[in-house]
Amino acid sequence: MPNKKHRPPFSGPTVLRYPTEQQSQIWLARRQGIAPSDIADKMGVTRAFVSKSLRSAEKRIEDLINHTAQINRIQLHHISSRHGMGIGYCAAYKSETIIAYSSKMGIQVWFDHHGDCDSCADFKECTRFLSTMSKEWKIPLASNAEPTRVAQHLFGAIEKQLDWID
Secondary structure (H helix, E strand, O other): OOOOOOOOOOOOOOOOOOHHHHHHHHHHHHHHHOOOHHHHEEEOOHHHHHHHHHHHHHHHHHHHHHHHHHOOOOEEEEEEOOEEEEEEOOOOEEEEEEEEOOOOOOEEEEOOOOOHHHHHOOOOHHHHHHHHHHHHOOOOOOOOOHHHHHHHHHHHHHHOOOOOOO
């Protein structure tokens, strides 16, 4: 059963902001396991700045994921702003759904589905998104597989890393 705290009730217009470029760089570096002191040294900033930027980025990412879930009527089961992932169920499409934040592509929604990828107008965009996510997560993918199979492998591996599945 979804945790209701992941889907705040609609309270009127909200100003949503993506993380700044610098916040996004810091967030991705931390997600990839780079120590805050190393990030600070590399960027020429203080560790306190790194910590504050990371908190701001994670709050913005959490807001983006929750808002995306709300407007797409997705009931979230899991959310991690630290990792930029939300997983839930969309009753309208009868589909498990991934909401992912990428430092390069922003917020993206992936509805689990099976289809004829070769004739799909979104083939290139899906392939680009999955390729970007695999690089950010450092998960190798088979280059000749269709996007729906690639997505199953990629998101399954991410869910395992997050301990969301066995």
